[in-house]
Amino acid sequence: MELVAAIQQIYALPTDELDRLVRITERIQLEKNNILIDKDKTAKYIYFLTEGICRIYYPKEQKEAVLDFCFPGDSILSLNSYIHGTPGYEIVDTLENCVLYRIPVSKLQRLYNQSLPIANWGRKLAELETLKIEQRLMQTLFKTAAERYGDLLTKEANVVQRIKLGYIASYLGVTQVTLSRIRAEIK
Template identity: 40%
Template sequence: MTLEQILDNIYELPKESKQTIQDIAIEKSFPKGHILLQADKFENKLYFIKKGVVRAFSYHDQGEITFWFGEEGATILSMQNYVENKKSYENIELLVDCELYEINFDKLNTFYLSDIHIANLGRKLAEKELLKVERRIITRDLLPAKERYEALLSNQPTLFQRVPLKHIASYLGITQVSLSRIRKEK
């Protein structure tokens, strides 16, 4: 997925503003298993996924809890870093070899102050991230496991071919045995 396509999915920028973002973006490649963002560290970059799959997770008493998957076109950032300039609480792991677009927060913030269109891109980015979090919370808290599975299958069907089932089960808040049972019922 091109950076231009990703930006247009967030907020359509005028040509000059879009070029400004493209000029500060750096294409990066990382191998499967790489931890892109680490909990309890300050990360001053955001990423857009050109190609690949990632997951966000945190450690808990029972082990790792996966709470987000990103595929092509998704934004990777710690909202705590981005909004409050505080250390992140999540880890971002690459589940396959990935190609990413990297943007430094400091450079981006400079353009937020000088280009209203880029500032609006930042606002829309934060709004979209907030809506994703809200949907995840509502889905996880209000829907039964089978409906959570069906929603994930409907919204991100390719995950089931690209992501280990243990991470999907963790994301759904169920055991791998329960996930297997739900999948057999389909």
């Protein structure tokens, strides 16, 4: 998904306001295994992924908990940094070579003060990100690991070929042995 489509799916902007937003974006390419957002650091950008896969995870002691995966068309941001300007708790890294567009939060904040449509776009972005978190929580609370795995396959059919099974198991909150059983049942 290209940048304009990603922006417009959040909240439709008039052409002149869309142009203002697009002008402050920068296209970047990152190789596999790069940190996009780092824990305990204030993220200076929001991102729109157009190619590749990213992983959002929380490191804890000797393990890490995978919170989500990002696929083309997804926005990526640290809500703590975006809303409060404070460091986040998550790490976002690239699992493949990625193409992204990034918008500096500081420039975006200035546009919010100058443009009501862009401010509404930013509000809608925060709302959608909050809903993603709520949806993930509801999945965790009310769906089985097999159902959540099925949802992941629906979102990205060839996910097993592109993401390490250990990451998928962590995302589902199961061991790799349990994931193997789930995969065998779904085939």
